[in-house]
Amino acid sequence: MIETPHQTLDPITLEVVRNKLDAVADEMEITLLKSSHSAIVKEALDASAAIFDAAGDQVAQAAASPIHLGMIIPAVQRFVEKFPTHTMRDGDVYVLNDPFDGGTHLPDLVMTMPVFAGDRLIAMVTAITHHQDMGGRSPGSTPVDAREIYQEGLRIPPLKLYDEGRLNTTLMELISRNVRIPDVVIGDIFGQFAACHVGKKGMLSLAERLGPDTLATYTRELLDRAERLTRQSLEAIPDGTYHFVDYLDNDGVELDRLVRIEVTATIAGSELTVDFTGSDSQVAGPINCVPASTLSAVYYIVKVAIDPDVPNNAGCYRPVHVVLPEGSIVNARPPAAVNSRSVVVRRIVDCLLGALNQALPGRLPAASNGHPLVMSMGGVDPADGRTYVTAEIGAGGMGARPTKDGVETIQTDTSNAQNIPAEALELEFPIRVAHWRLRDDSGGAGQFRGGLGFEKRFEVLRGAARVSHRGERHRTAPWGLFGGGAGASAKSLLLPDGEAPVLIPSKLEFTMHPGDVLDVWTTGGGGYGDPLERAPQAVLADVLDRKVSVSSARIDYGVVIEGREVVEEATSALRDELRRKRGPITWRYDRGPLGRE
Numbered sequence: 001m002i003e004t005p006h007q008t009l010d011p012i013t014l015e016v017v018r019n020k021l022d023a024v025a026d027e028m029e030i031t032l033l034k035s036s037h038s039a040i041v042k043e044a045l046d047a048s049a050a051i052f053d054a055a056g057d058q059v060a061q062a063a064a065s066p067i068h069l070g071m072i073i074p075a076v077q078r079f080v081e082k083f084p085t086h087t088m089r090d091g092d093v094y095v096l097n098d099p100f101d102g103g104t105h106l107p108d109l110v111m112t113m114p115v116f117a118g119d120r121l122i123a124m125v126t127a128i129t130h131h132q133d134m135g136g137r138s139p140g141s142t143p144v145d146a147r148e149i150y151q152e153g154l155r156i157p158p159l160k161l162y163d164e165g166r167l168n169t170t171l172m173e174l175i176s177r178n179v180r181i182p183d184v185v186i187g188d189i190f191g192q193f194a195a196c197h198v199g200k201k202g203m204l205s206l207a208e209r210l211g212p213d214t215l216a217t218y219t220r221e222l223l224d225r226a227e228r229l230t231r232q233s234l235e236a237i238p239d240g241t242y243h244f245v246d247y248l249d250n251d252g253v254e255l256d257r258l259v260r261i262e263v264t265a266t267i268a269g270s271e272l273t274v275d276f277t278g279s280d281s282q283v284a285g286p287i288n289c290v291p292a293s294t295l296s297a298v299y300y301i302v303k304v305a306i307d308p309d310v311p312n313n314a315g316c317y318r319p320v321h322v323v324l325p326e327g328s329i330v331n332a333r334p335p336a337a338v339n340s341r342s343v344v345v346r347r348i349v350d351c352l353l354g355a356l357n358q359a360l361p362g363r364l365p366a367a368s369n370g371h372p373l374v375m376s377m378g379g380v381d382p383a384d385g386r387t388y389v390t391a392e393i394g395a396g397g398m399g400a401r402p403t404k405d406g407v408e409t410i411q412t413d414t415s416n417a418q419n420i421p422a423e424a425l426e427l428e429f430p431i432r433v434a435h436w437r438l439r440d441d442s443g444g445a446g447q448f449r450g451g452l453g454f455e456k457r458f459e460v461l462r463g464a465a466r467v468s469h470r471g472e473r474h475r476t477a478p479w480g481l482f483g484g485g486a487g488a489s490a491k492s493l494l495l496p497d498g499e500a501p502v503l504i505p506s507k508l509e510f511t512m513h514p515g516d517v518l519d520v521w522t523t524g525g526g527g528y529g530d531p532l533e534r535a536p537q538a539v540l541a542d543v544l545d546r547k548v549s550v551s552s553a554r555i556d557y558g559v560v561i562e563g564r565e566v567v568e569e570a571t572s573a574l575r576d577e578l579r580r581k582r583g584p585i586t587w588r589y590d591r592g593p594l595g596r597e
Contacts, residue, residue, distance in 0.1 A: 009221055017210070017218040018311055021060035024202030025049050028127060029062035031195040037187035038132040039428060040391045043420040046130035048072065049195055051203065052112075054121045056080045058314040059219045067345060067414035068128050069303070070295030071103075073314065075110040076126055078102030082158040085121055088114040091165030093193065097134065098155040099290045100334045105341055106134040106153040107141050109189065111161065113196035117207045122215060125199030127192040131185050132389045135178040136339075139378020139389045142468045144252040144507040146286040146337035153339075154178040161193075180378065180387050226315030231270035233307035234319060237359050241266045244354035245278075246347055247594070249475040251285030252340065252507035258475065259283060259329065261344065263351040267359065272306075274298050274352070275323040276330045283329055285507070286337035291322075293341045294330040297348035298322055300414050305356050305364055340470045340507070342414070346371040347472070349413045350479075353399075354589065357481060362402050366450060366526030367478035368412035369396025372471055372490040373520055377458075377512075379465040381430045390429050392458075393417045394471075397443050397451030397487055397525035399478060406451030406525035408438060408547075430462040439488070439521055441549050444590070445556035446484030446527025447534050452547055453488065453522035460512045467510055473523045474506040477592030483585040484527030485556065486592030493519045530585060531557045532575050536566045 028049035036042040048068035050061040056076055061069065078101060079094045094112045097103045103110060107130050115123040134141040136153030146152050154175065161168050175189070176182040207215050241264060248259040262278030282288045302320055303312065310316050324331035329344060350367050357364050373394030380387050393415065398406035411417045422433035434457040444450035471490055478487035495501045497515030504510070512518060539559040542548035553559045558575035560567040587596040 009218065014218055014221060017206070017215070018222055020206055021051055021219070022312075024199055024206070025051050025060045025062040027202060028125065028195040028199045029064050031198045032127055032129060032191055035191035035194050036129070037184045037191070039420050039424060040130055040132055040393070041188060043424050044391065044393050044417045046393070046417055048128050049199065050126045051199060052076050052124040052126060053216065053219050054085065054123065056124065057223055059222060061312050065414070065416050066300045066303070067296050067342065069299040070297075071108065071292045072110060072126050072128055074292040074295070075102040075128075076112055076124060078158050079112050083160075088121060089164045090114070090116040091162060092160060093162035093196065094158060095161045096156055096158045098157050099149065099338045101157045104290060104293045105339050106136070106155065107131050107339075109156070109192070111189075111192040111196060113200055115200045115203045117204060117212050120212050122207050122212050123203045125196050125203065127195040129188050129192050131188055132391065133180045133185060133378070135180070138376065138468050138509060139180060139466050140376025140391060140468055142339045142376050142470060144286065144340060144468050144470050144509050146339060147253065147284055148335045149337055150335060152286065152337060181389055222311055223313055223315035226311045226313050227318045229307060229310045230302065230316045231319050233310070234267060234270045234272055237267045239267050239269065240359060242355040242358045244351045246351050246354065247476050248287065248343055248347055249472055249506040251283035251287050252470075253283070253285035255505045255507070259287070261329070261347050261351050263348065263355055265352060265355045271319050271321065272302070273321045273323065276328060277323060277325055279325070280329050282327055282332035282336050286339045287329070287341060287343050288332035288336040288338045289330050289341045289344050290338060291324055291331050293338075293345055294324060294348060295322060296414060297345045297352065300349060301352040301356070305353065305360070342374065343371045343470065343472050345414050354479065357588070365401045365406065366399035366444065366446070366481040366484055366528045367487070368399040368406070368525050369453060369487070369523040370473045370478050372396040372453060372473055372522035373492075374470045376468040377429075377431065377465045379463050382463045383430065388429050390420070390425065390431070393419065394454070394456070394520060394522050395419060396453040396490070396522040397478070399487075399525040400444065400446050400448040400450045400484060400528035402528060403448065405449045406443060408452040409454045409522070410451065430460065431465070432459040432461055433457065434459055434517070438547060439524065440546055441552045442488035442521070442524030443547070444478065444480040444485040444487040444524060444527030445531035445552070446480055447529030447531065448484070448527065449534070449542065449548070450478065450480065450484070450487045450525030450527045453490070453524045456520050458518040458520075460514055460516055462514060465512045467512055467518070469504065469508050469510070471506040476594055478523055478526040479592070480526035480590040481528050482588060483530040484590060485531065486590045487524035487526050489592065490523045491521050495519065526590070532578060536568070536571055540566050
C-alpha cells in the first residue's frame with residue numbers, strides 16, 4: 001500500500017539515490033560477467049544482480065536478464081523466512097537453487113549477502129548466475145525428457161555459504177563432487193561472492209553519505225513512487241477482460257501433444273489481475289514452472305507494456321495480482337521436472353502480449369521468436385581428457401512493431417542474452433560452427449516485416465558430445481498482427497555421418513560423433529499490418545539484402561522485381577489482384593499453422 005510521501009524529501013536527492021542504487025546493481029552485474037569462468041555468463045550474459053532493503057523488498061536490479069525479475073524476489077523472501085533478519089550477521093552469505101524452496105531451476109544459483117552499517121541491517125545484495133552444470137543425468141543439467149526433479153541435478157535448499165565470514169567448506173565440497181566441471185562452477189560461485197562484495201561496498205558508501213535512516217526513507221519512497229506510477233499507467237488502459245491462448249510444441253516426453261497456456265488479463269482501475277485458469281495441468285516433461293518462473297513473465301510485461309520508465313523495483317508489482325492454479329504447468333507441485341521452464345515463460349509473454357494487444361492496439365509488437373533454441377552440449381575432449389559443457393542460446397526474429405520492422409536474430413523479451421561467438425565456442429570446445437547466417441523469408445510478411453531468424457550448422461570435431469536440444473515453435477509459429485503474417489517456424493536437422501538426415505522434434509536428447517552435423521533454423525518474428533501496404537522500395541531493399549526472396553516479394557508483398565528495380569505498373573496491378581482475391585482483413589492474429597482469428 002502506498003504511504004503518503006514524506007514532505008521533507010528532496011526530489012533531487014531522491015533521483016540521486018535511485019541512480020546510485022541502479023549503479024551499484026549494474027556494477028555488481030559487471031563483476032559477475034567479468035569474473036565468470038563459463039561461456040554462458042561471460043559471453044551469453046545469463047546472470048543478474050539486485051539490491052533489497054532491510055525488509056526484503058527489491059529496490060534495484062541491474063539491466064540484465066528480465067527472466068530473473070520474478071525469480072530473485074521469492075528467493076530473498078525464502079532466505080528471510082529461513083534466516084530471520086534479527087539472526088543475520090555481518091559476513092553471512094546465503095545460497096539456494098531448489099525450485100521448490102525459493103529457486104526456479106537447478107542451474108540458477110541465488111546468493112544473498114546481508115549488509116550492515118554497524119549493527120544495523122541496511123540492505124541485502126543478491127547475485128544469480130546460471131551455472132553451466134549442476135549435476136544430474138545430462139550435461140548442463142537440462143535433460144529434455146526428465147520426469148522428476150531428481151533426474152535434473154543437485155538441489156540446494158536455503159543454506160549458509162558463509163557464516164560470519166567463515167566459508168562452509170562442506171557445502172563447497174558437496175557441490176564440487178556433484179558437478180561435471182567443478183573448476184568452472186566453483187569459480188562462478190566465487191564470482192557471485194565477488195559481485196555481492198561490490199554491492200556491499202556500494203551500499204555502505206551510500207549509507208555513510210546519507211545515514212541509514214535517510215537511506216531507508218528514500219528507498220521506501222522509491223518503492224511507493226513506482227507503485228503510484230504503475231497505477232497511473234494502468235488507469236490509462238481501458239477497463240476490461242482480455243483473453244489469449246497459445247501453445248507449446250510438446251513437453252519433451254509426449255512429443256505429439258500440444259501444451260496449452262491460457263491467460264486472462266483483467267484491468268480494473270489501477271489494478272491488473274492475470275489469471276492462468278485454463279492452462280494445462282503440470283506435464284510429465286521438464287517444462288513445468290514454479291510460481292517464481294511464471295511471475296518473471298508477468299513482471300516483464302508490467303515493465304515493458306505498461307510503463308517501461310517506472311523505476312525497476314518491487315513497488316511496480318504491488319497493483320498486480322496473479323492467479324496460479326495449483327498443480328498446473330504454471331504452478332507445478334514437486335517432484336515435477338522444471339529444467340526447461342523457460343519455454344513456458346517465453347510463451348506466457350506471447351500470451352500476455354496477445355491479450356494486451358486487444359487493450360492497446362497500435363502500441364505493442366507482434367509475437368517474437370518464442371524460444372527457438374536453447375541447447376546444452378557436453379562430453380570429454382580426447383585431446384586433453386578434459387570434461388566440458390557448453391550451451392547455445394539461439395536467437396530468432398523480433399516481432400514487427402506498429403511503426404518499424406522487427407530486429408533480426410535477437411534475444412527478445414525475458415531472455416536478453418547474447419549469442420556465444422563462434423570464435424569463443426571453437427576456442428574452448430571441440431565444436432565447429434560451419435556456417436551461421438540470416439534465414440531469408442523467415443520474418444512474417446507485413447507492412448512492417450518480422451525480424452529474421454538464423455541458420456546455423458554445428459559439427460563435433462573430437463569425441464562424443466551429448467546434446468540436450470530444447471527448442472520451440474517447430475509446430476506453431478510466432479503470430480502476426482492486423483494482417484501481418486506469422487513468422488517462419490523453427491526446425492532442426494541431424495545429419496549423422498554417412499546416414500540419412502533426420503528431422504528432429506523441438507525437444508530431444510541425442511549423441512553426436514565426429515562427422516555428424518546438426519543444422520538449426522530459428523524462427524522469424526511475426527509481421528505487423530497489411531503486407532500489400534509495405535513500401536515497394538522497402539521490399540526491394542530486403543530482396544537486395546537477401547532477407548526476402550524475389551518469389552516472396554511477389555507472392556507475399558505483391559511487388560514485382562526485375563533485376564535491381566521495382567516494376568511499378570506490374571506491382572500496382574498485382575497488388576490490386578491480390579487484394580481482390582484476399583478480401584478485407586477481418587482477423588487480428590495470424591497464427592501460421594494454427595490459422596487466423
